[in-house]
Amino acid sequence: MNRLFRTEGIVLKSMRLNEADKIVTIFSYDYGKIKGIARGVRKTRSQFGSSMENLTIIKVLLYKGKNINTISQSEIISSFFPQTKDIFRYGLAIQCAEIVDKLSVEEDPNRGAYLLFKKFLLLLKDEQNPTLLVESFKWKLISLLGYEPELKRCIYCNNLLNNNSHYFFDIAKGxxxxxxxxxxxxYYQIKITNYHLKLIQRILDADLEKIHNKEIDQSILHELEKITDTYLAFHLEIENQSRNFLNRIKLL
Ligand SMILES: [Zn+2]
Structure with missing residues (x-):
């Protein structure tokens, strides 16, 4: 990485550093997750300040410092909240940004995951009925980050699953x-209907922009949310534990 580097990215979150400055976490196309100090953004209502708002897609120029980067320029490609003005969809997008943040590693680029998140935010702005879009984003992200479960064969006996009314999803084994x-x-299994199993497979195969939930029943979507979030919660917890463990080792 050069001392001065340029990339496209999405603002995942920011943290107040002092009266005027923020530390901003950006999921970037070229470098994966990166952090940088944005100076003066808390004082003025500038274009630079708006570009550092959560979920804004930006072109950004950073300067690599000894301990942390400084964000020296940023230009908005697309902002999320000022355009949608919809607190419900904003909340959903923030939840998804949190998942991206927790499942991604600093300076470990994943261009597929970046493009997926960008496409998801752009689609979410116009999607009036967003539950299936959000769940689909989560499954595609799970897959791109290497956590895709085996959905076609039984993970124990290796037999093809052939249309029983339901199965069990072994969360821990994936x-x-x-x-x-x-x-x-x-030891950590939840029931999953054959319908939901097929639905997740279809989601993984389809393009995100082709996914709309005009015909799917609310109760089915609700059940899908439960399955997705249980699986994600388990893996986020494992990630946290292994990172804490690695951080502890580094301190020894
Ligand atoms: Zn089996």
Whole structure:
């Protein structure tokens, strides 16, 4: 990385540093997650200040310092909240930004995940009925970041799953257990209907812009949310634990 470097990115979050400055976390196309100090943004209502708002897609120029980068210029490509003015969709997007933040590692680029998040934010602005879009984003992100579960075969006996009414999703092992193998080795399993299993497979295969939920029942979407969030919560917790563990090792 040069001392001065330029990239495109999305503001994930920011933290007040002092009266005038913020530390901003950016998910960038070229460098993955990066952090930088934005000076003077808390004082003036400038273009630079607006570009540092959460979920803004920006072109940014940073200067690599000894301990932390300084954000020296930034230009808005697209801002989220000022355009939607919808607190509900803003909340959903913030939740998704938190997942991106927690599952990504600093300076470890994942261009696929960046483009997915950018596309998701642009689609979410116009989606009036966003539940399926949000769940689809989460599954695609899970897949791009390397946590995609095995959904076609039983993870214990390796037999193809052929249209039983339901199965069990082994959250810890990251795959589906057929009914015969249930409880044999797994310890963290939740029931999943064949319909939901197929729905997740369809989501993973389809382009994000083709996904709309005009026909899907609310109760089905609600169940999908539960499955997705249980799976994500488990992996976010594991990530946290292993990172804390690694940080502790670094201190020894
Ligand atoms: Zn089995």
């Amino acid at each position: 795959g589906i257990s057929c009914i015969r193998c249930l409880g044999k080795k797994g």
